Amino acid sequence: MQIARVVGTVVSTQKHRKFEGAKLLLVQPLNLDDTPRGNTLLAVDGVGAGIHEKVLVVLEGRAAGEALGRKAAPVDAAIIGIIDTVDVRESL
Amino acid sequence: MQIARVVGTVVSTQKHRKFEGAKLLLVQPLNLDDTPRGNTLLAVDGVGAGIHEKVLVVLEGRAAGEALGRKAAPVDAAIIGIIDTVDVRESL
Amino acid sequence: MQIARVVGTVVSTQKHRKFEGAKLLLVQPLNLDDTPRGNTLLAVDGVGAGIHEKVLVVLEGRAAGEALGRKAAPVDAAIIGIIDTVDVRESL
Amino acid sequence: MQIARVVGTVVSTQKHRKFEGAKLLLVQPLNLDDTPRGNTLLAVDGVGAGIHEKVLVVLEGRAAGEALGRKAAPVDAAIIGIIDTVDVRESL
Amino acid sequence: MQIARVVGTVVSTQKHRKFEGAKLLLVQPLNLDDTPRGNTLLAVDGVGAGIHEKVLVVLEGRAAGEALGRKAAPVDAAIIGIIDTVDVRESL
Numbered sequence: 500m501q502i503a504r505v506v507g508t509v510v511s512t513q514k515h516r517k518f519e520g521a522k523l524l525l526v527q528p529l530n531l532d533d534t535p536r537g538n539t540l541l542a543v544d545g546v547g548a549g550i551h552e553k554v555l556v557v558l559e560g561r562a563a564g565e566a567l568g569r570k571a572a573p574v575d576a577a578i579i580g581i582i583d584t585v586d587v588r589e590s591l
Numbered sequence: 592m593q594i595a596r597v598v599g600t601v602v603s604t605q606k607h608r609k610f611e612g613a614k615l616l617l618v619q620p621l622n623l624d625d626t627p628r629g630n631t632l633l634a635v636d637g638v639g640a641g642i643h644e645k646v647l648v649v650l651e652g653r654a655a656g657e658a659l660g661r662k663a664a665p666v667d668a669a670i671i672g673i674i675d676t677v678d679v680r681e682s683l
Numbered sequence: 684m685q686i687a688r689v690v691g692t693v694v695s696t697q698k699h700r701k702f703e704g705a706k707l708l709l710v711q712p713l714n715l716d717d718t719p720r721g722n723t724l725l726a727v728d729g730v731g732a733g734i735h736e737k738v739l740v741v742l743e744g745r746a747a748g749e750a751l752g753r754k755a756a757p758v759d760a761a762i763i764g765i766i767d768t769v770d771v772r773e774s775l
Numbered sequence: 776m777q778i779a780r781v782v783g784t785v786v787s788t789q790k791h792r793k794f795e796g797a798k799l800l801l802v803q804p805l806n807l808d809d810t811p812r813g814n815t816l817l818a819v820d821g822v823g824a825g826i827h828e829k830v831l832v833v834l835e836g837r838a839a840g841e842a843l844g845r846k847a848a849p850v851d852a853a854i855i856g857i858i859d860t861v862d863v864r865e866s867l
Numbered sequence: 868m869q870i871a872r873v874v875g876t877v878v879s880t881q882k883h884r885k886f887e888g889a890k891l892l893l894v895q896p897l898n899l900d901d902t903p904r905g906n907t908l909l910a911v912d913g914v915g916a917g918i919h920e921k922v923l924v925v926l927e928g929r930a931a932g933e934a935l936g937r938k939a940a941p942v943d944a945a946i947i948g949i950i951d952t953v954d955v956r957e958s959l
Contacts, residue, residue: 500799500817500851502785507679509594511647514672515637515658523592523647525623525679531801531815539623541592541647545791545849550680555787555799555817559836559851560651566791566849573637573658573671575592575651579849580790587783587801588826599771601686603739606764607729607750615684615739617715617771631715633684633739642772652743665729665750665763667684667743691955693870695923698948699913699934707868707923709899709955723899725868725923734956744927757913757934757947759868759927776891776909776943778877807893807907821883821941831879831891831909835928835943842883842941855941856882863875863893864918 502582503528503556505548509541517572524548524578526556531587542576543567555580594674595620595648597640601633609664616640616670618648623679634668635659647672686766687712687740689732693725701756708732708762710740715771726760727751739764778858779804779832781824785817793848800824800854802832807863818852819843831856870950871896871924873916877909885940892916892946894924899955910944911935923948 566577599617658669750761842853913934934945
């Protein structure tokens with residue numbers, strides 16, 4: 500799983516029927532010091548996340564479909580938690 | 592999921608039987624400013640997308656098979672929505 | 684899916700029993716101008732492809748197993764079509 | 776599978792219900808000489824690992840869900856073993 | 868699938884129960900000229916491979932679990948064949 504921040508939303512009116520009702524958020528993966536890591540991506544929201552919140556993102560189809568509560572949903576990324584704290588005990 | 596633009600088509604006459612009838616489009620992943628990100632790839636069309644349209648692409652086999660409506664289809668990428676708007680509220 | 688060219692073959696006598704009889708080809712992924720893109724990889728042949736042919740390669744385990752017609756086969760890449768034409772309408 | 780070291784923990788109170796009770800650890804993938812390789816990631820703990828331990832990490836949704844003992848869990852990485860020794864016989 | 872060479876072993880006493888008895892080998896992916904390509908990784912052995920042998924590695928969870936003969940095993944890479952010859956007919 501990755502740590503990311505919600506940075507935007509995407510609207511898609513014409514979409515696959517199994518995707519209806521899913522909220523789609525734009526997330527930016529983060530490094531441990533909260534700087535951006537790599538590119539933004541789109542994830543379905545499984546926990547009711549909002550703009551600016553730091554979230555836990557799962558990047559895999561089966562897992563993302565489970566997060567959405569729809570096994571047959573055509574999705575590959577999902578927000579599965581809102582992060583309270585990250586505690587780094589050791590830096591290599 | 593990724594944001595991409597449809598930039599071409601591919602014709603394959605001799606193909607796997609479970610792939611018959613699927614429309615195959617060439618898509619270019621995009622950055623948030625609509626510049627190209629990485630390489631083009633081939634995705635099956637699950638929503639009736641056309642050339643130049645900005646689309647939502649899922650990159651994973653199970654999910655792509657679901658988008659095509661064929662669980663056992665040998666596919667790994669699919670177009671699952673046509674994007675109306677992308678709203679970036681916060682840039683990190 | 685990726686566009687690739689068949690560039691060689693691999694022989695493996697001692698292999699997993701569910702892999703018996705599968706033809707294994709060495710393929711080179713291509714850019715749209717037919718120059719090589721990244722590294723070569725090994726794919727099982729699901730359509731009867733030959734050396735030098737331009738093919739459609741699926742890169743994912745479930746999908747590749749389907750292409751081979753064996754759901755439980757331990758494979759992660761397969762050739763699922765022979766490409767006739769690639770038509771690029773728009774370059775970003 | 777990858778070799779990694781446990782370097783921290785993450786707390787997420789508001790999370791997907793199938794994720795309840797799972798311990799989430801921050802791990803740093805390692806090279807063979809124990810230097811860091813790439814970015815840290817989050818993995819669910821399937822073996823009771825602690826801070827600083829060298830562990831075996833599986834990076835794939837189905838496998839990670841199995842490690843957690845919950846087939847339908849929305850996870851994509853898991854710690855499946857604690858490493859005693861790595862024996863490199865040949866360096867290429 | 869990738870071509871790799873077995874370069875070492877890993878011992879993990881405390882591991883996930885579904886992982887018991889699996890032999891874990893350290894493999895180095897290779898280029899066509901047998902030079903190393905990228906980083907080493909850990910794969911379960913599905914064919915009885917030994918140190919220095921050139922092997923066929925599958926990189927995907929479902930496929931690797933099949934190679935191990937345990938559908939629910941938490942693994943993401945497996946050795947599925949020992950390579951006799953690689954025949955490159957055409958270099959792009």
